[in-house]
Each structure stands twice: as structure tokens, then as C-alpha cells.
Amino acid sequence: MSDALTTDEVSAALATDSGMWALWDPEAIERLADDDSWEADTLEDDELVELVSAGQIVPVNIGADGSYQFVLRVVDDTTGGLTDREKQYVSDSSAPYLFVSSGSVCLSGLECVSAEPVGDVIELPLPPGRYQATAHLIDWSAEPGATDVNGEPTDNALADFVVLVHPEGTPAPGYRTSLVTFD
DSSP: OOOOOOOOOEEEEEESSSSSSEEEEEHHHHHOOOOTTTTGGSSSSHHHHHHHHSEEEEEEESOOOEEEEEEEOOSSSSSSSSSSHHHHTEEEEEEOOEEEESSSEEEEEGGGGGHHHHHSSSEEEOOOOEEEEEEEEEGGGSSTBBBBBBBBOOOOHHHHOOEEEEESSSSOOOOOOOOSOOO
């Protein structure tokens, strides 16, 4: 894999029954856990905050279970990331979280966080290093034409969440460590 970072993205519907989604690196999780006993969704909040502070997990936490459409986008600078359409319908954005990559980035419900990505997980390659991650809540239903006559999203509707991963800026920002993603 090249060390050069390019813009890349993946989109999928991701479900959780643990009340939280997470951005994570499988190699970092492998170093923390033995596959037989460690499960991220059984950790206490203070243990999760330690992982967040270390850049090993970035929470996407709205305090509810469910299935939502996510876009995970890796971008090569800190000046952009959201499309013009997404910018029009952002209802909330997180402060930046630290994310430390060993070579890839995954996004899933907290219960799917493991050394081996399985289940409803989206994954992108990401060169090793320090990054900042931000989550954006999109009010996709406010866009004209985003819903059909039954109120369901159309094929061209925006995602519920866009999670951006940028290289860490200089100087590094103060990073959010709260498990609650949005204020």
C-alpha cells in the first residue's frame, strides 16, 4: 500500500443494538484484545473514554439503537470533505476526535468492533499515522425530493451521517474525548 493519502469513500447502512457506532482500526483492537474474551460493547464508559483519548476508537453516539446510512470519507487535507449538498443539510457536527491508524479504518456498530472485521462493517485503507475524525449529522429529509410519497428515502437521498477522516493538522487541534458525539 502506498503512503500517499487520496480521497476515498464508502457508504452503507449500518445497524447497532449497543446505542453507538464507532470508527476503529482492527490492528489497534487486535493489540488490545484476545479474541475469546474482549468485546467493545461490554466495556464500561471509562474504558471506552480511554480508547477514545488514545485515538483507538471514535464514537458516533446519538444515544439510540437503529440502522442509519453512513458515508465514511477519507480526505487528503483538512480544508474540505463535505460535498456542497451535504453542507446545505448539516444539522450538527462534532469537534475533531483523534484517530490513530495502523493501516485501515473501519466503521460499524460498537458490537462489531473486533480484531477481524465481520458483520455490518465498512472499511477503507488508511496509511499509518495520526488523523482527525469528525462526524456530521445530515438532515437528509429536508432536501426537496429526498423522500418518496411514503416518506422513505429516495435512491439519491443523502446519508444520515458523514464521517470524515483527515490527516492531523499542524498544530494538532484539541481533541474531543466525550462518548457523546454531538453537543
